[in-house]
Amino acid sequence: MLSWKWILWAIGSLLSFIGLGLLMTSPNHISLFANSRTLLLPGRTTDGHYQIELSCESCHSAPFTDVNALQDACIRCHGEELSRVEDSHPRAKFTDPRNADRVAKLDARWCITCHREHQPEVTSAMGLSLPTDYCFACHENVGSDRPTHKDLGFETCSINGCHNFHDNQALYEDFLTQHRDDQATDVNAKLPERNLREWALTNTSVREIAKPIHLGSNDHNAPATTKNIGLVVQDWSESSHAASGINCLDCHRSEDGTWQNNLDHQACKRCHPSEIEGFMTSRHGMRISVGLSPMQPSLARLPMRTQSSHKTLTCESCHASHKYNTSHAAVEACIGCHKDRHSLEYKNSPHYALWQKSVAGQGSPGSGVSCASCHFPRIANYTDRNRVTVVHNQNDYLRPNEKMIRPVCLSCHGLGFTLDALADSSLVQSNFQSTPKPTVDSINFATVLRWSLEGRRPPWEKNSDKPQPKQ
Ligand code: HEC
Ligand code: HEC
Numbered sequence: 116m117l118s119w120k121w122i123l124w125a126i127g128s129l130l131s132f133i134g135l136g137l138l139m140t141s142p143n144h145i146s147l148f149a150n151s152r153t154l155l156l157p158g159r160t161t162d163g164h165y166q167i168e169l170s171c172e173s174c175h176s177a178p179f180t181d182v183n184a185l186q187d188a189c190i191r192c193h194g195e196e197l198s199r200v201e202d203s204h205p206r207a208k209f210t211d212p213r214n215a216d217r218v219a220k221l222d223a224r225w226c227i228t229c230h231r232e233h234q235p236e237v238t239s240a241m242g243l244s245l246p247t248d249y250c251f252a253c254h255e256n257v258g259s260d261r262p263t264h265k266d267l268g269f270e271t272c273s274i275n276g277c278h279n280f281h282d283n284q285a286l287y288e289d290f291l292t293q294h295r296d297d298q299a300t301d302v303n304a305k306l307p308e309r310n311l312r313e314w315a316l317t318n319t320s321v322r323e324i325a326k327p328i329h330l331g332s333n334d335h336n337a338p339a340t341t342k343n344i345g346l347v348v349q350d351w352s353e354s355s356h357a358a359s360g361i362n363c364l365d366c367h368r369s370e371d372g373t374w375q376n377n378l379d380h381q382a383c384k385r386c387h388p389s390e391i392e393g394f395m396t397s398r399h400g401m402r403i404s405v406g407l408s409p410m411q412p413s414l415a416r417l418p419m420r421t422q423s424s425h426k427t428l429t430c431e432s433c434h435a436s437h438k439y440n441t442s443h444a445a446v447e448a449c450i451g452c453h454k455d456r457h458s459l460e461y462k463n464s465p466h467y468a469l470w471q472k473s474v475a476g477q478g479s480p481g482s483g484v485s486c487a488s489c490h491f492p493r494i495a496n497y498t499d500r501n502r503v504t505v506v507h508n509q510n511d512y513l514r515p516n517e518k519m520i521r522p523v524c525l526s527c528h529g530l531g532f533t534l535d536a537l538a539d540s541s542l543v544q545s546n547f548q549s550t551p552k553p554t555v556d557s558i559n560f561a562t563v564l565r566w567s568l569e570g571r572r573p574p575w576e577k578n579s580d581k582p583q584p585k586q
């Protein structure tokens with residue numbers, strides 16, 4: 116006869132089987148189900164992805180072991196970025212039969228060969244799950260091919276300032292030699308100016324709304340029934356929206372034409388699509404883009420201020436409506452949440468002194484360096500080169516940190532100075548408060564190569580077989 120224990124067991128198993136099915140197929144917004152999916156994770160998720168770990172289907176659109184489905188997912192979210200930075204080791208290199216011998220040693224056709232997930236024991240920064248000397252697998256002979264590389268260990272290939280696996284836009288030979296004689300700092304240098312207004316007044320989708328007329332507080336078009344809007348109207352009338360003819364209803368009109376009070380980023384979509392796209396693919400907005408609730412500092416792995424724990428990350432976190440003051444967004448908003456040493460040290464840096472001067476109107480516009488100058492750089496738009504946009508994905512130029520060289524530091528500093536500064540992690544921690552020591556040999560190595568190709572002898576060759584550090 117069946118004992119009651121077995122009956123209970125059978126019912127229990129059936130329920131958990133149904134439960135698992137529900138867990139995996141339930142929509143993300145039902146947080147009870149979504150949160151219990153944590154139980155199914157085989158291990159801690161990487162820093163890059165933990166925010167979206169409960170959205171299993173973002174990566175696992177097919178059974179867990181399907182590598183093709185995983186590869187498609189990686190490409191869906193990162194493919195555009197890798198091609199934009201001219202990935203030095205794209206998949207095409209490894210599907211080429213001439214490299215079959217190398218692929219046999221390390222199958223670099225698949226992202227997950229190097230970026231495994233839920234495996235904290237083997238994972239280091241940037242989700243890398245290989246030992247650091249892995250370049251050896253394919254470039255074993257580099258020491259004999261290149262005199263400058265003779266005695267270098269393979270664990271040093273990708274330390275700061277030498278090589279990256281994907282993005283070498285600031286590290287290739289021509290670029291390095293071209294910048295050999297840069298001065299350390301140009302104290303008169305400036306960052307590019309923003310040109311959203313000019314763009315809005317000519318762009319076909321926005322120009323029907325944006326006009327070169329400055330609206331005043333009496334021009335607002337909120338219906339008379341909206342109560343207590345005195346302060347809102349004042350903030351708006353001083354904003355650059357009012358200065359460009361953007362009125363209340365341009366944001367607050369619902370689809371059926373009536374007034375809508377509660378707004379989110381959708382209200383900005385028509386006029387600021389690139390900012391929204393950047394935000395949604397960043398560590399500030401990535402949860403929203405997979406249908407989870409917005410990110411909150413209380414969920415973060417990085418140190419955050421306790422008083423901001425329960426704020427949610429939206430456009431308004433930095434751009435308090437209705438002022439949309441960008442100077443506030445560029446420093447004070449950030450340190451309202453961030454509390455790591457680097458962020459806290461910023462106000463002691465020479466860059467902050469420059470920033471204060473430029474905000475006070477003493478320095479020229481663009482001569483100050485805010486948190487945003489480095490993390491939300493102003494660059495030529497990825498698709499429309501005449502438009503200077505503010506990158507809203509702070510991870511686009513964060514890691515490896517040589518990504519920051521071209522869009523940011525090189526506007527004001529030389530390449531050698533910048534490579535040395537970024538390679539020194541204590542200088543990054545102190546938010547760049549002192550002069551970097553010359554440590555990175557990349558420019559010298561590239562020069563040696565160039566000169567030997569041109570049949571010239573480097574001037575130091577007589578005294579030493581190693582290039583002298585550039586002073
Ligand atoms: C950002 C992408 C991503 C998300 C989100 C994600 N996974 Fe994974 N998962 C992976 C990758 C990549 C692997 C392959 C790891 C490997 O082979 O080392 C994997 C492997 C697994 C495996 C092991 C399969 C095997 O081969 O042994 C399980 C189980 C798993 N994931 C469950 C989950 C569950 C459950 C969730 C949601 C709660 C989830 N994963 C969310 C990327 C993800
Ligand atoms: C739903 C979109 C999505 C999918 C799918 C996805 N990622 Fe990511 N990934 C992100 C976001 C967003 C970040 C954090 C922002 C950033 O680093 O750009 C990130 C971060 C990373 C990082 C860390 C970057 C750093 O600076 O620490 C790596 C590496 C990475 N992803 C690789 C992969 C690989 C490999 C896959 C496939 C298994 C994958 N991603 C799948 C969205 C995704």
Ligand code: HEC
Binds near residue numbers: 229278
């Ligand atoms: C042979 C190993 C290897 C393979 C294969 C590989 N990566 Fe990476 N990936 C790295 C290393 C190493 C880093 C650390 C930074 C660097 O050296 O470029 C990295 C960094 C990244 C980053 C962080 C930001 C950046 O731009 O460097 C992302 C995102 C990323 N990889 C995505 C992918 C995706 C998507 C694939 C598959 C198409 C992939 N990787 C394949 C080794 C690999």
Ligand code: HEC
Binds near residue numbers: 204221253273
């Ligand atoms: C899976 C094999 C593989 C791995 C791992 C690998 N590479 Fe490569 N690498 C290649 C191939 C293939 C090329 C194409 C040129 C060639 O055939 O040498 C290449 C090209 C290069 C080049 C350009 C060389 C030139 O002649 O212009 C550099 C620099 C480089 N790799 C550095 C690295 C570094 C640094 C690492 C480790 C962070 C690394 N590679 C890891 C396969 C690999």
Ligand code: HEC
Binds near residue numbers: 367
């Ligand atoms: C650029 C877009 C934009 C414009 C223009 C705009 N608003 Fe708003 N408004 C918002 C957003 C976004 C929110 C939601 C703020 C939040 O969640 O913190 C909001 C919230 C509100 C609210 C409700 C919340 C509150 O603060 O009490 C009122 C009322 C309001 N706006 C009135 C106005 C009036 C009146 C005008 C014109 C003078 C105006 N808005 C112009 C974007 C805009």
Ligand code: HEC
Binds near residue numbers: 365
């Ligand atoms: C109908 C079009 C339109 C909508 C909708 C809109 N904006 Fe704007 N926004 C503009 C224009 C045009 C400018 C440029 C104004 C100028 O520089 O004179 C601008 C400027 C800005 C600026 C820069 C302000 C400055 O002082 O430089 C921020 C920040 C901003 N908008 C945020 C938002 C946010 C957040 C939303 C959604 C809540 C939003 N906007 C909705 C058209 C719009």
Ligand code: HEC
Binds near residue numbers: 310383399444445446
């Ligand atoms: C983490 C803080 C932060 C968040 C979140 C954020 N922004 Fe910004 N945004 C900034 C900063 C800082 C600037 C000004 C940078 C500068 O002056 O170089 C800016 C500038 C802008 C501008 C002016 C761009 C130009 O080209 O002149 C617009 C428009 C804008 N943001 C819209 C948005 C929208 C829409 C969202 C939500 C999807 C958003 N921002 C979310 C920090 C943020």
Ligand code: HEC
Binds near residue numbers: 451509
């Ligand atoms: C409302 C709070 C809030 C505001 C405001 C805010 N951040 Fe963040 N930021 C976060 C959270 C939360 C994360 C994700 C941290 C994590 O995943 O551990 C983050 C992530 C980041 C990262 C990525 C860190 C990494 O290791 O990948 C950078 C860089 C960053 N923020 C810079 C800024 C800058 C610059 C500003 C101002 C322009 C700003 N943040 C404004 C909360 C905020």
Ligand code: HEC
Binds near residue numbers: 486
């Ligand atoms: C001169 C440029 C510069 C300025 C100014 C700057 N940062 Fe950074 N920030 C960096 C670099 C470079 C890194 C390091 C990337 C790396 O090596 O991992 C970094 C890293 C970070 C990180 C990631 C920390 C981590 O441990 O992962 C956060 C968060 C951050 N910065 C926020 C801020 C905030 C907030 C401010 C202003 C208070 C600020 N930064 C000012 C250049 C700058």
Ligand code: HEC
Binds near residue numbers: 302303469482519
């Ligand atoms: C808008 C111009 C500008 C940008 C962009 C900029 N800097 Fe600076 N930086 C300066 C100026 C000017 C000084 C010198 C201030 C002084 O001496 O009072 C300085 C000082 C420094 C110092 C301290 C030098 C010393 O001798 O004390 C370091 C280190 C540094 N910057 C690194 C960087 C790095 C790394 C980046 C890019 C992530 C960067 N800076 C971006 C203008 C800039």
